[in-house]
Amino acid sequence: MQDYTEHILELVRLTATDLSPDVEKALKVARDREEKGSAARGALDSILLNVDMARKNSTPICQDTGTPIFYVYHPEGWSTRKLRQQIENAVAEATRRAYLRPNAVNSLTGKNTGDNVGDEYFPTVHFEEVEGSTLTIELMLKGGGSENVGAQYKLPDSRLGAGRDLNGIRKVVLDTVYQAQGKGCSPGFLGVTIGGDRGSSYCASKEVLFRKLSDTHPNPELAKLEGRITDEANQLNIGPMGFGGKTTVLGTKVTDIHRLPACYFVSISYTCWAYRRRKMIAENGKVTYE
Amino acid sequence: MRKLNMPIRDEDIRSLKVGDPVMLNGIMLTGRDAVHKWMVDTFIEKKHPPQGEDEKIYAKIKPMLNGGVIYHCGPVVSGLDTGDYKFVAAGPTTSIREEPYQGPVMHHFNLKGVVGKGGMGPKTLQACHDVPGVYFHAIGGAATLIAQSVKKVLGVYKMEFGVPEAIWVLEVEDFPVVVTMDAHKNSLHAEVEAKSKIELERLLGAS
Numbered sequence: 001m002q003d004y005t006e007h008i009l010e011l012v013r014l015t016a017t018d019l020s021p022d023v024e025k026a027l028k029v030a031r032d033r034e035e036k037g038s039a040a041r042g043a044l045d046s047i048l049l050n051v052d053m054a055r056k057n058s059t060p061i062c063q064d065t066g067t068p069i070f071y072v073y074h075p076e077g078w079s080t081r082k083l084r085q086q087i088e089n090a091v092a093e094a095t096r097r098a099y100l101r102p103n104a105v106n107s108l109t110g111k112n113t114g115d116n117v118g119d120e121y122f123p124t125v126h127f128e129e130v131e132g133s134t135l136t137i138e139l140m141l142k143g144g145g146s147e148n149v150g151a152q153y154k155l156p157d158s159r160l161g162a163g164r165d166l167n168g169i170r171k172v173v174l175d176t177v178y179q180a181q182g183k184g185c186s187p188g189f190l191g192v193t194i195g196g197d198r199g200s201s202y203c204a205s206k207e208v209l210f211r212k213l214s215d216t217h218p219n220p221e222l223a224k225l226e227g228r229i230t231d232e233a234n235q236l237n238i239g240p241m242g243f244g245g246k247t248t249v250l251g252t253k254v255t256d257i258h259r260l261p262a263c264y265f266v267s268i269s270y271t272c273w274a275y276r277r278r279k280m281i282a283e284n285g286k287v288t289y290e
Numbered sequence: 291m292r293k294l295n296m297p298i299r300d301e302d303i304r305s306l307k308v309g310d311p312v313m314l315n316g317i318m319l320t321g322r323d324a325v326h327k328w329m330v331d332t333f334i335e336k337k338h339p340p341q342g343e344d345e346k347i348y349a350k351i352k353p354m355l356n357g358g359v360i361y362h363c364g365p366v367v368s369g370l371d372t373g374d375y376k377f378v379a380a381g382p383t384t385s386i387r388e389e390p391y392q393g394p395v396m397h398h399f400n401l402k403g404v405v406g407k408g409g410m411g412p413k414t415l416q417a418c419h420d421v422p423g424v425y426f427h428a429i430g431g432a433a434t435l436i437a438q439s440v441k442k443v444l445g446v447y448k449m450e451f452g453v454p455e456a457i458w459v460l461e462v463e464d465f466p467v468v469v470t471m472d473a474h475k476n477s478l479h480a481e482v483e484a485k486s487k488i489e490l491e492r493l494l495g496a497s
Contacts, residue, residue, distance in 0.1 A: 039309065039468060043429055046466070050435035060379040063366045063433040063454075098368040098378045102453050110324060112452025145384040145408070145430065160494060171494050178490045181483055183384050183408035185430040232493050236486040241430055242408060243470075244482045274431040 182242015297357025
């Protein structure tokens with residue numbers, strides 16, 4: 001098996017310092033929509049200038065380089081133990097090169113490991129075997145500020161008048177955006193899971209954030225819900241940074257997974273405007289990035 | 291655009307209003323979750339006796355915080371192995387987590403400003419009125435851009451808290467912020483939240 005450490009290091013660098021084109025484009029559209037001279041537009045101008053500088057200087061877009069969350073899709077028979085080791089080595093080297101902030105903190109002692117390697121949950125690595133001979137590694141760097149404003153509801157929710165239906169789901173997601181205000185570094189993006197248990201539900205709400213911004217859900221009802229949530233979240237006028245303004249949410253991705261009869265969870269992962277996710281594809285000895 | 295030098299005078303603080311853009315110049319200290327808890331537990335509520343170098347550090351930071359500002363920031367720093375520190379990325383972290391501590395810390399150290407993002411709550415707003423002080427909002431996530439305003443790292447304390455949580459002493463030049471909570475009990479955050487609540491109620495009522 002080939003050693004991919006150097007390629008994974010490049011994936012980390014790219015994710016931390018070079019915002020995906022679809023996200024940058026969405027931010028530009030949002031900037032042009034805000035009124036000239038408004039705090040909202042000023043915030044988005046600074047954000048876009050920062051994105052540009054980070055790319056040119058190869059320095060982190062945001063100092064909170066977050067939890068490194070890897071999804072590895074590997075061919076049959078590969079050693080996931082070795083792949084994990086390569087990922088850990090790449091993450092530690094990326095920290096030495098200041099692409100990543102040392103972010104793994106012992107919850108009891110408060111001690112920072114200094115290299116982003118904590119335990120089997122940090123960095124987070126999911127493995128899945130796929131057909132064929134292509135290795136695909138996806139990485140998301142998910143910052144703590146936006147992670148703190150994520151939420152999980154169990155329906156029905158009498159406080160919000162939210163039942164076990166699409167309208168109830170819409171209500172709890174809007175409540176999450178309201179509760180977040182500007183604290184999750186709006187304008188944000190929402191990953192929403194309908195169903196699952198508490199663990200799988202949150203997990204899937206992050207996975208759905210790997211989708212491209214231009215994707216809509218294949219189920220027309222859920223596609224409509226995605227659009228409606230984004231539209232209504234923007235009617236809250238929380239705006240960039242919570243300064244007030246037209247842009248609070250730039251996209252919503254919904255997924256539904258099976259649940260228990262007794263449970264009806266809706267889990268919302270909120271990601272900040274610095275929505276950092278990238279993909280590495282290794283095929284026939286050649287590595288490309290998206 | 292208005293420029294302010296640290297330490298900041300009371301009359302300058304009182305003249306600031308919500309919405310004012312400001313460039314900060316001079317000495318600024320970072321401090322976030324671990325630092326605020328440490329300040330309150332050790333020196334304000336005195337729940338724990340000072341450990342190790344704590345008293346020396348207190349004597350060093352107290353004059354710099356007097357009339358100064360604290361920055362809620364956990365930076366990416368290069369030169370960790372050589373001690374030739376440079377701020378690579380240094381945007382603000384979410385301030386609301388310091389809400390239980392910020393008022394007492396402002397009073398104790400005579401802090402004139404808190405720099406962060408996302409705003410703070412009623413206890414801090416009251417402290418802004420009483421001390422007086424203001425809350426300066428920096429652009430969340432604009433880390434590479436903001437790091438350009440950090441001209442020099444003058445020192446670091448409490449490195450045992452880790453790089454993001456340590457107290458970094460910075461010399462800043464034209465550090466860009468906007469006043470979002472002033473010394474006259476005005477808070478942009480309270481205003482935006484109240485308005486968004488009305489919209490939320492309307493949207494929850496729809497089917």
